[in-house]
Amino acid sequence: MASLEIGIIGLPNVGKTSVFNALTNAGAEVTSYAATSVSKNVGVAAVPDARLDKLAVLLASRETIYATVELCDVAGLVRGSGKGGGLGGEFLGNLRTMDAILHVVRTFPDEDVFHVDGRVDPVADAEAVDLELLMADHAIVERRIERLAKAGRTGDKAAIAEGALLDRLLAHLDGGAPARTFSELIPAGIDLLTTKPLLYVANTSESGDGVAVEALREYAGVIEVVPVAAKFEAELAELDDDEERAAFLAEIGQTEASMPRVARAAFRLLHLIQFFTIGPKEARAWPLRDGSSAVDAAGKIHSDIARGFIRAKVISTSDMIACETNAEAVRRGQLRVEGREYLIADGDIIDVLFNV
Ligand SMILES: Nc1nc2c(ncn2[C@@H]2O[C@H](COP(=O)(O)OP(=O)(O)OP(=O)(O)O)[C@@H](O)[C@H]2O)c(=O)[nH]1
Ligand SMILES: [Mg+2]
Incomplete structure (x- = not known):
C-alpha cells in the first residue's frame, strides 16, 4: 500500500469538511479542486506517534517522519445516490477505490446549522447513509445475477452456482444487513461498498454529546465510533502554540488531538501495525499489515x-x-x-x- 486512502462520507452539512480540516491540520497539504459537479478535498494527514517522538529524542534524529493517511472529502451523500446516476453514482464510484470509509455523523445540536431533515438524530442519519450504500450494493448484485442467469440458461454450472450464492447475498442485503456480515465468501470481482472497512466519526460539540454518541455506538455495534469535536478542533488547528492547543483540548477532556485517535482506529480496522527505523538522520514510522x-x-x-x-x-x-x-x-x-x-x-x- 502506498498510502492508506480513507474516504469521508455522510449526509450534507453534517461537518465532513470540518472533520477533514480537524484531521489534516498542522502543515498537512490540502488541495481543493472541482471535478465536474463534485468538489472534493484531498489531504494527507500525518499520524503522530508518541513512541516515535521519544525515539527521535533519544537518537537525536534530525527529522521525524510519521506514517501518513490520505483523506478524501467528497460532497454530501444525497438520498437516492444508491440507485446510481448523476452526482450520486460518481460519488459512490469515488468510494470504491478507497481502503476504508469514514462515515461522519452529526451529534452536535446547533439550531443555526441547517440539517437536511430539520432535526438532529444521529442514528436515523447513520441509517440513511448506510441504506444508500446498501442500495448501491443491491443494484450491483442484482445486475450480476441477471448476467449470470443468461449464462446459466446455456448450462454453465459455475454461473448457476454463483447465481444461487448471489441470490442468498441479495436476500441478506434485503434484510438490511451489510455485505460484510454475509457468512459466505463473496466472489472476487464484485466490488461492494458494504464490505469496505468502516468507521463512524461522531461530530460532537465541545460538551461531547454523551447521550447521542452512546446511541450511535449502540447502532454501530461492533463498528468503532470515534468522537471528534470537529469545529472546535479545526479552530485549534490554527494555533501555532502546542501548549495552548493542549490546554484547550484538556478543557474538553481530551489528552490529544483527534487524528491519532482516528488513525489508531483505522489501523486497528485494517489490521495495520507500525514498525520504526531510527537513526541520526531520521526516525521514521512505516505502516505494515499485521x-x-x-x-x-x-x-x-x-x-x-x-x-x-x-x-x-x-x-x-x-x-x-x-x-x-x-x-x-x-x-x-x-x-x-x-x-x-x-x-x-x-x-x-x-x-x-x-x-x-
Ligand atoms: N456547532 C457546530 N457546528 C459545526 C460543527 N461541525 C461543523 N459545523 C458547522 O456545520 C456547517 C457545515 O459544516 P461542513 O464541515 O461544511 O459540513 P459538510 O458535511 O462538509 O457539508 P457539505 O460538504 O456541504 O455536505 C458549517 O457551518 C460548520 O461550521 C460542530 O462540531 N459544531
Ligand atoms: Mg463539505
Whole structure:
C-alpha cells in the first residue's frame, strides 16, 4: 500500500469538511479542486506517534517522519445516490477505490446549522447513509445475477452456482444487513461498498454529546465510533502554540488531538501495525499489515533491501526507551538478530542488513 486512502462520507452539512480540516491540520497539504459537479478535498494527514517522538529524542534524529493517511472529502451523500446516476453514482464510484470509509455523523445540536431533515438524530442519519450504500450494493448484485442467469440458461454450472450464492447475498442485503456480515465468501470481482472497512466519526460539540454518541455506538455495534469535536478542533488547528492547543483540548477532556485517535482506529480496522527505523538522520514510522515478516517490512523500505535481505536487528520500542542507547541495548542483549521469517510486532525498531 502506498498510502492508506480513507474516504469521508455522510449526509450534507453534517461537518465532513470540518472533520477533514480537524484531521489534516498542522502543515498537512490540502488541495481543493472541482471535478465536474463534485468538489472534493484531498489531504494527507500525518499520524503522530508518541513512541516515535521519544525515539527521535533519544537518537537525536534530525527529522521525524510519521506514517501518513490520505483523506478524501467528497460532497454530501444525497438520498437516492444508491440507485446510481448523476452526482450520486460518481460519488459512490469515488468510494470504491478507497481502503476504508469514514462515515461522519452529526451529534452536535446547533439550531443555526441547517440539517437536511430539520432535526438532529444521529442514528436515523447513520441509517440513511448506510441504506444508500446498501442500495448501491443491491443494484450491483442484482445486475450480476441477471448476467449470470443468461449464462446459466446455456448450462454453465459455475454461473448457476454463483447465481444461487448471489441470490442468498441479495436476500441478506434485503434484510438490511451489510455485505460484510454475509457468512459466505463473496466472489472476487464484485466490488461492494458494504464490505469496505468502516468507521463512524461522531461530530460532537465541545460538551461531547454523551447521550447521542452512546446511541450511535449502540447502532454501530461492533463498528468503532470515534468522537471528534470537529469545529472546535479545526479552530485549534490554527494555533501555532502546542501548549495552548493542549490546554484547550484538556478543557474538553481530551489528552490529544483527534487524528491519532482516528488513525489508531483505522489501523486497528485494517489490521495495520507500525514498525520504526531510527537513526541520526531520521526516525521514521512505516505502516505494515499485521502478520508480516521481517522481509516484508524490508520490502516496505525498498525492494532492493528485501531482495538482498541478510538479517535484521530488532528491538521493541519499550526496550529501546529503557536502554536509551544502542550500546546499552547490546550490553543487555536486547538487540535481537532475526531472520527473514521473523514476525514483526507493533513498535518493533528494525535495522536490516542487506546485500545488493
Ligand atoms: N456547532 C457546530 N457546528 C459545526 C460543527 N461541525 C461543523 N459545523 C458547522 O456545520 C456547517 C457545515 O459544516 P461542513 O464541515 O461544511 O459540513 P459538510 O458535511 O462538509 O457539508 P457539505 O460538504 O456541504 O455536505 C458549517 O457551518 C460548520 O461550521 C460542530 O462540531 N459544531
Ligand atoms: Mg463539505
